[in-house]
Amino acid sequence: MQVKTHGNNLVQLTRLIAFNCFLVREDDGLTLVDTNMGGSADGILKAARDLGAPIRRIVLTHAHVDHVGSLDALHALLPDAEVMISARDARFLTGDRSLDADEDQMPLRGGYQDCTTQPTRLLQAGDRVGSLEVIASPGHTPGHVAYFDHRDGTLIAGDAYSTQAGIVTGGSLRLLFPFHALATWNKPLAVHSGEVLRALQPTRLAVGHGRTLENPGAAMDRAIAEAKRHLGNSYASQKAY
Numbered sequence: 001m002q003v004k005t006h007g008n009n010l011v012q013l014t015r016l017i018a019f020n021c022f023l024v025r026e027d028d029g030l031t032l033v034d035t036n037m038g039g040s041a042d043g044i045l046k047a048a049r050d051l052g053a054p055i056r057r058i059v060l061t062h063a064h065v066d067h068v069g070s071l072d073a074l075h076a077l078l079p080d081a082e083v084m085i086s087a088r089d090a091r092f093l094t095g096d097r098s099l100d101a102d103e104d105q106m107p108l109r110g111g112y113q114d115c116t117t118q119p120t121r122l123l124q125a126g127d128r129v130g131s132l133e134v135i136a137s138p139g140h141t142p143g144h145v146a147y148f149d150h151r152d153g154t155l156i157a158g159d160a161y162s163t164q165a166g167i168v169t170g171g172s173l174r175l176l177f178p179f180h181a182l183a184t185w186n187k188p189l190a191v192h193s194g195e196v197l198r199a200l201q202p203t204r205l206a207v208g209h210g211r212t213l214e215n216p217g218a219a220m221d222r223a224i225a226e227a228k229r230h231l232g233n234s235y236a237s238q239k240a241y
Protein backbone atom coordinates (compact mmCIF):
# COMPACT_ATOMS: atom_id res chain seq x y z
CA MET A 1 0.00 0.00 0.00
CA GLN A 2 1.50 3.30 -1.09
CA VAL A 3 0.69 6.19 1.25
CA LYS A 4 0.67 9.83 0.17
CA THR A 5 -0.53 12.86 2.12
CA HIS A 6 -2.27 15.81 0.42
CA GLY A 7 -2.76 18.94 2.52
CA ASN A 8 -3.73 18.66 6.18
CA ASN A 9 -6.57 16.17 6.05
CA LEU A 10 -6.29 13.77 3.11
CA VAL A 11 -4.19 10.62 2.93
CA GLN A 12 -4.23 8.59 -0.30
CA LEU A 13 -3.71 4.82 -0.10
CA THR A 14 -2.86 3.14 -3.41
CA ARG A 15 -2.60 -0.51 -4.38
CA LEU A 16 -1.22 -1.84 -7.66
CA ILE A 17 -0.50 1.68 -8.95
CA ALA A 18 -4.09 2.42 -9.98
CA PHE A 19 -6.47 1.58 -7.10
CA ASN A 20 -7.06 4.27 -4.47
CA CYS A 21 -8.90 4.69 -1.22
CA PHE A 22 -8.54 7.59 1.22
CA LEU A 23 -8.28 8.39 4.89
CA VAL A 24 -9.70 11.76 5.93
CA ARG A 25 -8.63 13.25 9.24
CA GLU A 26 -11.39 14.44 11.56
CA ASP A 27 -11.19 15.66 15.17
CA ASP A 28 -12.34 12.28 16.51
CA GLY A 29 -10.28 10.05 14.22
CA LEU A 30 -10.42 9.02 10.59
CA THR A 31 -13.03 8.54 7.90
CA LEU A 32 -12.13 5.88 5.35
CA VAL A 33 -13.48 6.65 1.87
CA ASP A 34 -13.80 3.36 -0.04
CA THR A 35 -12.15 0.08 0.95
CA ASN A 36 -10.18 -0.82 -2.18
CA MET A 37 -10.16 -4.32 -3.62
CA GLY A 38 -10.16 -7.47 -1.52
CA GLY A 39 -7.06 -8.10 0.57
CA SER A 40 -6.56 -4.42 1.48
CA ALA A 41 -7.79 -4.42 5.09
CA ASP A 42 -4.43 -5.00 6.76
CA GLY A 43 -2.73 -2.30 4.70
CA ILE A 44 -5.51 0.20 5.44
CA LEU A 45 -5.37 -0.53 9.19
CA LYS A 46 -1.59 -0.21 9.20
CA ALA A 47 -1.85 3.19 7.50
CA ALA A 48 -4.36 4.33 10.14
CA ARG A 49 -2.10 3.07 12.94
CA ASP A 50 0.82 4.96 11.44
CA LEU A 51 -1.34 8.11 11.50
CA GLY A 52 -2.09 7.43 15.18
CA ALA A 53 -5.86 7.66 14.82
CA PRO A 54 -8.74 5.19 14.77
CA ILE A 55 -11.02 4.66 11.78
CA ARG A 56 -14.42 5.87 13.02
CA ARG A 57 -16.36 5.73 9.75
CA ILE A 58 -16.28 3.84 6.46
CA VAL A 59 -18.01 5.66 3.59
CA LEU A 60 -18.31 4.38 0.05
CA THR A 61 -18.52 6.26 -3.25
CA HIS A 62 -20.18 3.36 -5.05
CA ALA A 63 -20.63 -0.41 -4.97
CA HIS A 64 -18.04 -1.57 -7.53
CA VAL A 65 -15.84 -4.42 -6.37
CA ASP A 66 -12.60 -2.41 -6.35
CA HIS A 67 -14.21 0.04 -3.88
CA VAL A 68 -16.11 -2.37 -1.59
CA GLY A 69 -13.78 -5.38 -1.91
CA SER A 70 -12.39 -5.10 1.63
CA LEU A 71 -15.60 -3.87 3.30
CA ASP A 72 -16.51 -7.14 5.02
CA ALA A 73 -12.95 -7.74 6.23
CA LEU A 74 -12.71 -4.19 7.61
CA HIS A 75 -16.12 -4.40 9.24
CA ALA A 76 -15.05 -7.60 11.01
CA LEU A 77 -11.94 -5.86 12.32
CA LEU A 78 -13.69 -2.54 13.07
CA PRO A 79 -17.17 -3.59 14.23
CA ASP A 80 -17.84 -0.21 15.88
CA ALA A 81 -17.10 1.89 12.80
CA GLU A 82 -20.11 3.39 11.04
CA VAL A 83 -20.64 2.12 7.46
CA MET A 84 -22.28 4.46 4.94
CA ILE A 85 -23.19 4.28 1.26
CA SER A 86 -25.85 5.94 -0.86
CA ALA A 87 -29.29 4.43 -0.41
CA ARG A 88 -29.34 3.62 -4.14
CA ASP A 89 -26.03 1.76 -4.35
CA ALA A 90 -26.68 -0.02 -1.03
CA ARG A 91 -29.07 -2.27 -2.92
CA PHE A 92 -26.19 -3.61 -5.00
CA LEU A 93 -24.43 -4.84 -1.86
CA THR A 94 -27.37 -7.13 -1.17
CA GLY A 95 -27.23 -8.65 -4.65
CA ASP A 96 -30.16 -6.63 -6.05
CA ARG A 97 -29.01 -5.56 -9.52
CA SER A 98 -32.37 -4.20 -10.67
CA LEU A 99 -32.86 -0.75 -12.16
CA ASP A 100 -35.66 1.55 -11.09
CA ALA A 101 -38.40 2.36 -13.59
CA ASP A 102 -37.34 6.01 -13.73
CA GLU A 103 -33.68 5.20 -14.44
CA ASP A 104 -32.28 4.91 -17.96
CA GLN A 105 -32.56 1.24 -18.85
CA MET A 106 -28.93 0.69 -19.79
CA PRO A 107 -27.12 -2.46 -18.70
CA LEU A 108 -25.09 -2.14 -15.53
CA ARG A 109 -21.35 -2.26 -16.11
CA GLY A 110 -18.35 -3.08 -13.98
CA GLY A 111 -18.00 -5.66 -11.25
CA TYR A 112 -20.43 -5.73 -8.34
CA GLN A 113 -19.94 -7.87 -5.26
CA ASP A 114 -22.37 -8.97 -2.58
CA CYS A 115 -21.34 -7.89 0.92
CA THR A 116 -22.62 -9.21 4.23
CA THR A 117 -21.91 -5.93 6.01
CA GLN A 118 -25.07 -3.94 6.68
CA PRO A 119 -24.64 -0.19 6.30
CA THR A 120 -25.39 1.65 9.52
CA ARG A 121 -26.60 4.71 7.59
CA LEU A 122 -27.89 5.22 4.05
CA LEU A 123 -26.80 8.51 2.52
CA GLN A 124 -28.72 11.08 0.51
CA ALA A 125 -27.36 14.07 -1.36
CA GLY A 126 -26.58 16.92 1.01
CA ASP A 127 -25.95 14.72 4.03
CA ARG A 128 -22.88 15.51 6.09
CA VAL A 129 -20.37 12.94 7.29
CA GLY A 130 -18.01 14.86 9.56
CA SER A 131 -16.49 17.58 7.37
CA LEU A 132 -17.60 15.85 4.16
CA GLU A 133 -20.76 16.72 2.23
CA VAL A 134 -22.36 13.96 0.17
CA ILE A 135 -22.64 15.07 -3.48
CA ALA A 136 -24.88 13.05 -5.78
CA SER A 137 -22.90 12.13 -8.89
CA PRO A 138 -24.78 9.29 -10.62
CA GLY A 139 -23.78 7.84 -13.95
CA HIS A 140 -20.74 5.66 -13.28
CA THR A 141 -23.20 3.70 -11.13
CA PRO A 142 -26.82 4.69 -10.46
CA GLY A 143 -26.11 5.77 -6.89
CA HIS A 144 -22.54 7.06 -7.15
CA VAL A 145 -21.71 9.84 -4.69
CA ALA A 146 -18.67 12.09 -4.19
CA TYR A 147 -17.52 13.70 -0.95
CA PHE A 148 -16.63 17.40 -0.68
CA ASP A 149 -14.50 18.54 2.24
CA HIS A 150 -15.72 21.99 3.20
CA ARG A 151 -12.57 22.76 5.20
CA ASP A 152 -10.26 23.06 2.21
CA GLY A 153 -12.23 22.36 -0.97
CA THR A 154 -10.94 18.82 -1.47
CA LEU A 155 -13.26 16.75 -3.66
CA ILE A 156 -13.09 12.97 -3.36
CA ALA A 157 -14.78 12.14 -6.65
CA GLY A 158 -14.64 8.34 -6.66
CA ASP A 159 -15.05 7.18 -10.25
CA ALA A 160 -16.93 10.27 -11.43
CA TYR A 161 -13.48 11.29 -12.67
CA SER A 162 -10.35 9.26 -13.36
CA THR A 163 -6.82 10.62 -13.73
CA GLN A 164 -5.17 7.32 -14.59
CA ALA A 165 -3.70 7.77 -18.09
CA GLY A 166 -5.02 11.35 -18.22
CA ILE A 167 -8.08 12.99 -16.71
CA VAL A 168 -11.49 11.79 -17.91
CA THR A 169 -15.09 12.05 -16.83
CA GLY A 170 -18.22 10.40 -18.10
CA GLY A 171 -16.50 7.21 -19.15
CA SER A 172 -14.30 8.61 -21.93
CA LEU A 173 -12.04 5.80 -23.09
CA ARG A 174 -8.31 5.70 -22.32
CA LEU A 175 -6.67 2.71 -23.96
CA LEU A 176 -3.97 2.63 -21.29
CA PHE A 177 -6.65 2.38 -18.59
CA PRO A 178 -9.92 1.30 -20.21
CA PHE A 179 -11.51 -0.03 -17.03
CA HIS A 180 -13.05 3.28 -16.04
CA ALA A 181 -14.84 3.63 -19.37
CA LEU A 182 -15.86 -0.03 -19.51
CA ALA A 183 -17.30 0.14 -15.99
CA THR A 184 -19.44 3.28 -16.51
CA TRP A 185 -23.18 2.59 -16.64
CA ASN A 186 -24.70 5.79 -18.07
CA LYS A 187 -22.20 8.03 -19.82
CA PRO A 188 -24.42 11.07 -20.51
CA LEU A 189 -25.53 11.11 -16.88
CA ALA A 190 -21.92 10.70 -15.76
CA VAL A 191 -20.88 13.73 -17.82
CA HIS A 192 -23.67 15.74 -16.25
CA SER A 193 -22.36 14.70 -12.83
CA GLY A 194 -18.86 15.71 -13.94
CA GLU A 195 -20.23 19.22 -14.52
CA VAL A 196 -21.99 19.26 -11.14
CA LEU A 197 -18.72 18.38 -9.44
CA ARG A 198 -16.80 20.98 -11.46
CA ALA A 199 -19.26 23.65 -10.30
CA LEU A 200 -18.15 23.02 -6.72
CA GLN A 201 -14.85 24.66 -7.74
CA PRO A 202 -12.72 22.13 -5.88
CA THR A 203 -9.18 23.08 -4.94
CA ARG A 204 -8.04 19.45 -5.02
CA LEU A 205 -9.39 16.44 -6.94
CA ALA A 206 -8.91 12.95 -5.51
CA VAL A 207 -10.16 9.99 -7.55
CA GLY A 208 -10.57 6.24 -7.39
CA HIS A 209 -7.97 5.66 -10.08
CA GLY A 210 -4.95 7.87 -10.68
CA ARG A 211 -3.12 10.69 -8.99
CA THR A 212 -4.57 13.53 -6.98
CA LEU A 213 -4.66 16.91 -8.76
CA GLU A 214 -4.20 20.34 -7.16
CA ASN A 215 -6.17 23.25 -8.70
CA PRO A 216 -7.98 20.82 -11.01
CA GLY A 217 -10.45 23.27 -12.61
CA ALA A 218 -8.85 23.55 -16.06
CA ALA A 219 -8.24 19.80 -16.22
CA MET A 220 -11.84 19.07 -15.27
CA ASP A 221 -13.01 21.49 -17.98
CA ARG A 222 -10.93 19.62 -20.55
CA ALA A 223 -12.34 16.27 -19.44
CA ILE A 224 -15.93 17.55 -19.66
CA ALA A 225 -15.35 19.03 -23.13
CA GLU A 226 -13.79 15.80 -24.39
CA ALA A 227 -16.61 13.68 -23.00
CA LYS A 228 -19.26 15.90 -24.58
CA ARG A 229 -17.46 15.74 -27.89
CA HIS A 230 -17.37 11.95 -27.79
CA LEU A 231 -20.98 11.61 -26.78
CA GLY A 232 -22.24 14.15 -29.30
CA ASN A 233 -25.96 13.87 -29.80
CA SER A 234 -26.47 11.33 -27.06
CA TYR A 235 -25.38 13.97 -24.54
CA ALA A 236 -27.43 16.74 -26.14
CA SER A 237 -30.54 14.60 -26.21
CA GLN A 238 -30.37 13.30 -22.65
CA LYS A 239 -33.35 14.01 -20.52
CA ALA A 240 -33.10 16.94 -18.15
CA TYR A 241 -31.76 15.75 -14.81
Ligand SMILES: [Zn+2]
Binds near residue numbers: 064
Ligand atom coordinates in the same frame (compact mmCIF):
# COMPACT_ATOMS: atom_id res chain seq x y z
ZN1 LIG B 1 -16.22 2.09 -10.35
